[in-house]
Amino acid sequence: MADFAQQLIEWQQQHGRHSLPWQNTQDPYRIWVSEIMLQQTQVATVVPYFQRFMTRFPDVASLAQADEDEVLRHWSGLGYYSRARNLHAAALAIMQQYHGEFPQTHEQINTLPGIGRSTASAITVFAYGQSQPILDGNVKRVLTRCFGIEGWPSQPAVEKRLWKLAESLLPKADIQCYTQGLMDLGATLCTRSKPQCDNCPVRKNCVARKEGRIPQLPTPKPRKALPECEIVMLLLIADNEILLEKRPASGIWGGLWSLPEVAMGENVQLVARQRLGLETKLLPALPLVTHTFTHFRLHITPQPLQLLKILPEVRQNGLVWLDKEDAIGAALPAPIRKILLGMGTN
Numbered sequence: 001m002a003d004f005a006q007q008l009i010e011w012q013q014q015h016g017r018h019s020l021p022w023q024n025t026q027d028p029y030r031i032w033v034s035e036i037m038l039q040q041t042q043v044a045t046v047v048p049y050f051q052r053f054m055t056r057f058p059d060v061a062s063l064a065q066a067d068e069d070e071v072l073r074h075w076s077g078l079g080y081y082s083r084a085r086n087l088h089a090a091a092l093a094i095m096q097q098y099h100g101e102f103p104q105t106h107e108q109i110n111t112l113p114g115i116g117r118s119t120a121s122a123i124t125v126f127a128y129g130q131s132q133p134i135l136d137g138n139v140k141r142v143l144t145r146c147f148g149i150e151g152w153p154s155q156p157a158v159e160k161r162l163w164k165l166a167e168s169l170l171p172k173a174d175i176q177c178y179t180q181g182l183m184d185l186g187a188t189l190c191t192r193s194k195p196q197c198d199n200c201p202v203r204k205n206c207v208a209r210k211e212g213r214i215p216q217l218p219t220p221k222p223r224k225a226l227p228e229c230e231i232v233m234l235l236l237i238a239d240n241e242i243l244l245e246k247r248p249a250s251g252i253w254g255g256l257w258s259l260p261e262v263a264m265g266e267n268v269q270l271v272a273r274q275r276l277g278l279e280t281k282l283l284p285a286l287p288l289v290t291h292t293f294t295h296f297r298l299h300i301t302p303q304p305l306q307l308l309k310i311l312p313e314v315r316q317n318g319l320v321w322l323d324k325e326d327a328i329g330a331a332l333p334a335p336i337r338k339i340l341l342g343m344g345t346n
């Protein structure tokens with residue numbers, strides 16, 4: 001643990017970033033504006049915006065006096081406009097509550113509009129040299145990889161664990177260098193894809209690197225539950241032959257051969273008679289087959305029907321009877337082939 005901070009500090013001193021327009025200052029206003037601009041935005045994009053913003057609004061008072069439209073105009077193109085509205089609101093709050101003096105405690109700063117725990121920490125570290133942990137997206141990536149922490153980092157229990165870890169890693173000295181080092185490591189070496197581990201100061205202890213888990217960490221956000229859809233597929237059997245139906249050209253499995261599809265709850269024998277022209281006898285249903293598409297999950301109940309009679313008055317366009325082997329070899333969707341392969345094994 002102690003190694004982590006020391007290695008990062010030494011690396012930052014030699015290889016970190018030292019001349020960004022918001023560095024080499026202890027002005028909490030400049031540090032605050034830069035931290036807000038840097039949320040979800042790359043350094044290269046932020047630099048010209050930051051310089052224009054500082055020229056027009058050089059301090060809290062000038063920002064508070066401007067009208068919101070003008071602040072938003074200076075933000076135009078940076079995106080996430082609530083950040084600009086919150087900056088303006090916080091400048092007004094500083095004028096009213098603190099007589100224009102930027103507050104100095106983490107607690108006070110954390111209560112200003114748009115300033116979360118990590119941003120409040122960065123301001124207190126760089127402006128006042130206080131020892132506070134930061135935990136933005138880049139830092140979460142570094143910590144989950146380096147310490148092999150599973151779970152989506154914004155999930156409350158995981159985030160709580162990461163805050164505790166970030167607190168425990170704080171060095172006794174050089175807090176500014178350490179904090180800047182964490183930011184620099186996450187932004188320049190420990191990137192989302194293709195991190196440059198060979199140049200990383202903490203590579204020797206990095207769990208993700210040692211265990212080959214870099215692609216899995218940080219754990220991605222859990223996907224939302226997929227919509228579920230249930231259908232019945234008719235497995236029409238005559239001797240060793242099976243009926244396949246050509247699917248419409250558009251929609252799922254467009255143009256492939258498949259089993260005739262019926263909505264859940266429909267009378268399958270009636271459908272077989274009216275749509276396919278077949279008199280049938282119901283056989284026991286086969287086990288459910290589930291197939292997952294990117295946007296929904298399909299549950300298929302295969303329903304075998306024994307053919308009794310073909311009704312000549314119903315046209316049978318797009319239908320074909322094939323023996324089982326030929327049917328399995330036809331252009332079928334994977335789950336339908338699975339159903340045919342499973343026939344007779346149940």
Ligand code: SF4
Nearest residue numbers: 190195197200203206
């Ligand atoms: S060794 Fe690689 S994965 Fe581990 S912290 Fe360094 S850059 Fe990130």
